[in-house]
Amino acid sequence: xxxxxxxxxxxxxxxxxxxxxxxxxxxxxxxxxxxxxxxxxxxxxxxxxxxxxxxxxxxxxxxxxxxxxxxxxxxxxxxxxxxxxxxxxxxxxxxxxxxxxxxxxxxxxxxxxxxxxxxxxxxxxxxxxxxxxxxxxxxxxxxxxxxxxxxxxxxxxxxxxxxxxxxxxxxxxxxx
Numbered sequence: 456x457x458x459x460x461x462x463x464x465x466x467x468x469x470x471x472x473x474x475x476x477x478x479x480x481x482x483x484x485x486x487x488x489x490x491x492x493x494x495x496x497x498x499x500x501x502x503x504x505x506x507x508x509x510x511x512x513x514x515x516x517x518x519x520x521x522x523x524x525x526x527x528x529x530x531x532x533x534x535x536x537x538x539x540x541x542x543x544x545x546x547x548x549x550x551x552x553x554x555x556x557x558x559x560x561x562x563x564x565x566x567x568x569x570x571x572x573x574x575x576x577x578x579x580x581x582x583x584x585x586x587x588x589x590x591x592x593x594x595x596x597x598x599x600x601x602x603x604x605x606x607x608x609x610x611x612x613x614x615x616x617x618x619x620x621x622x623x624x625x626x627x628x629x630x631x
Contacts, residue, residue: 456504464504465494468511475515475601478593479522489525493518512583512602519586566629573623574616581616584609 456464472493477486496517497504504510574585587598595613599606 456501456506456510458501460506461498461501461504464506464510464514468514471601472511472514472518475587476518476522478597479518479590489518489522492521496521508579509602512579515601516579516583516586519583519590523586523590566624569624569627569629570620573620577616577619581612581619584612585616588613 473486473490476489476493477483480486480489493514497514500517504513574582577585583602584598587593587601588595593601595606595609599609602609
């Protein structure tokens with residue numbers, strides 16, 4: 456993709472990509488930052504964007520990856536140095552005895568990592584609806600409008616993605 460084609464893409468699809476960033480972050484400042492980072496990263500990867508392969512999906516995927524990375528970084532920082540007040544920190548103290556055992560916590564973490572890895576290996580037209588549905592918590596109608604595809608296609612892609620991931624998990628020894 457050339458710079459001119461990228462500029463035209465931003466002209467036609469930029470507003471919807473920005474709207475998607477607003478959905479992900481839930482705030483204007485965060486959406487502005489996410490949108491800007493998405494466009495900067497996309498500019499660095501112009502050679503990977505193909506007009507015939509729905510470049511809008513590529514940009515949405517970049518936005519989702521940046522957003523998830525920020526959430527992971529924030530969660531990691533919260534584990535190291537929480538920003539909670541003393542009341543918030545003591546509110547969960549009564550739940551200490553209800554935590555999972557170390558084995559259960561490890562297996563749960565391992566399962567989450569497998570699902571993330573297998574989701575990342577899905578074809579883009581399946582991966583994007585999965586990210587939008589589960590990470591961005593958008594409903595099927597919103598996803599269909601965002602990707603300009605019918606609701607039935609979104610449902611079909613989500614079903615195919617879930618089935619594919621479930622089959623891969625069975626190969627690893629997990630039950631669906």
